[in-house]
Amino acid sequence: MKLTEHLTLLTGASRGMGLAMAEQLIDAGHSLVCISRKTNDALAARAAAAGVPLEQWPQDLGRAEAAASRLGGWLATLDASGLKSVTLINNAGFIPRIAPIGDIPAAEIAEGMRVDLEAPMLLTAAFLHATSSWNAARKVLNISSGLGRRAMASQAVYCAAKAGMDHFTRCVALEEAQRPNGAKVCSLAPGVIDTDMQVQLRGADPASFPDIGNFIGMKESGALASPEEAARRILAVLARPDFGTNPVADVRD
Template identity: 60%
Template structure:
């Protein structure tokens, strides 16, 4: 049985990934703000094991603790591989930093950076105990980043900062794992420009405070937005690459 853990699976590319991951030989655990009855129905029809935890990733410490305890209860001998996909993110008001409510800044950093760090730590610690017991299956962490973590943009400070932190903590954790026998492999992957609610949010921003608004409007008009299903397929294909983890920070457009 493969075990895959996925955050932010309630809509957009996250939901598309969840649907594509459903399989009778995979236990999929989705951590999202809400459960999805349609996804459960699809899983039941396929005979695919699915668990859905409704969680608040702005308070990630108890979620990470619960995840660690859940992994500790698994039987390693029955697990072929273990994968964590940190996909959840949050965009606060599109405005200069001084105009963004402090609560929104804090929530964007908690969901976009703190939660992935805590969940990754819990995942690595729990599965390392499997390795110490002789388990040799592959362990992978895929963090869904963004080009905005690598290139600054006005009125996007919290989101850019969260994604930049995601990239850099992935680099650091990858260095840690490289020092260990049978260490996990980690990648922070930018998925390209996707037709999701985030794009709607950016196109609806005030052009007076968001100078890049026209760029996002033109991306839609020019048909340059990748549908969620196609984006999900490209991201999940990255997990299967033989060189996964060789470059801890990557972009699907570099393939």
């Protein structure tokens, strides 16, 4: 892979907000590695037309050890001397069954925690280790959620994972502040976005999900940002010179 000056590694890039970020990063000339369950042919065509390097790695992030191992090994092979920046965006997310915790099968609880918390931790560890001696600006952006900062019934798994992501990011920020060319890290809540997750929330059983009316109301009132607009806001935060000053932030701040 012949790199441009900026390399971005992005999970969950095959659809929704992740796809919108991938498209905008390609348009900005970033070399891009996408880690998702599926590849996206339209994204590959867009990168080819723009002459921008793109790799797509089909990967189940519920089994993130393999993805982290591949990422670390791949980064170790690169000549990073021409890079100005290298960035990891942990965007992939999974909402298990919307129900009280006692009504969710153990396998779904475990899957939610693996995709939403374990995978970002493993990928971040691999990224930071492999790039520790690089001179390029190093950044880690973890896509969090307002639900990591607000408890909600029938969302215990997702809320817990995102709260864990926030606190994990705080810890990493303290570690990286002690290192030469330490990475700038941030766990960012992206606002409410019109994605498949919102469809899933609006389609939940009202008897099991007391907050369903709020999600229906946001859709009906036009309060949801499009994936494209949300992606623009997130990438604008990532490009700010003070990125990482607040390790836990909200795009609406």
